[in-house]
Amino acid sequence: MSKRRSGFSLLELIIALVIIGILVASFVGFIYKASVIARQQVLQVELKSLRTALLLYKTIEGRYPDNLAVFIKARYKIYDREGIFGEEFLGGLTVDGKGYPADAFGSRFNYNQKTGEVYSSTPGYERW
Numbered sequence: 268m269s270k271r272r273s274g275f276s277l278l279e280l281i282i283a284l285v286i287i288g289i290l291v292a293s294f295v296g297f298i299y300k301a302s303v304i305a306r307q308q309v310l311q312v313e314l315k316s317l318r319t320a321l322l323l324y325k326t327i328e329g330r331y332p333d334n335l336a337v338f339i340k341a342r343y344k345i346y347d348r349e350g351i352f353g354e355e356f357l358g359g360l361t362v363d364g365k366g367y368p369a370d371a372f373g374s375r376f377n378y379n380q381k382t383g384e385v386y387s388s389t390p391g392y393e394r395w
Contacts, residue, residue: 309371310387314395320357321383331383336366
């Protein structure tokens with residue numbers, strides 16, 4: 268009479284765990300890469316918005332703002348010719364504890380008041 272063994276052998280369990288581990292590792296890598304790509308896209312939009320707002324500010328005021336913290340705190344608004352289109356510009360930017368805008372990676376934007384140039388201080392994205 269032969270004994271029937273129920274369940275899985277140790278080797279089968281190890282193989283199943285290795286396969287699950289490989290799938291989880293590849294999924295985590297995919298999620299990380301997707302989050303970096305999303306942050307890069309957000310950074311591009313934020314830079315474009317900041318640069319556009321700074322050019323608009325210079326066009327109206329004749330100079331660039333003293334610093335970005337004051338500029339962001341003022342919540343610069345755009346109006347159409349009749350003055351009724353009050354869309355808040357840059358309202359969605361993240362700011363740090365001192366009121367300076369931070370990019371999608373959490374780093375402060377660098378700003379040159381003389382030229383109006385603004386860029387990220389995140390390593391690898393300084394010249395976007």
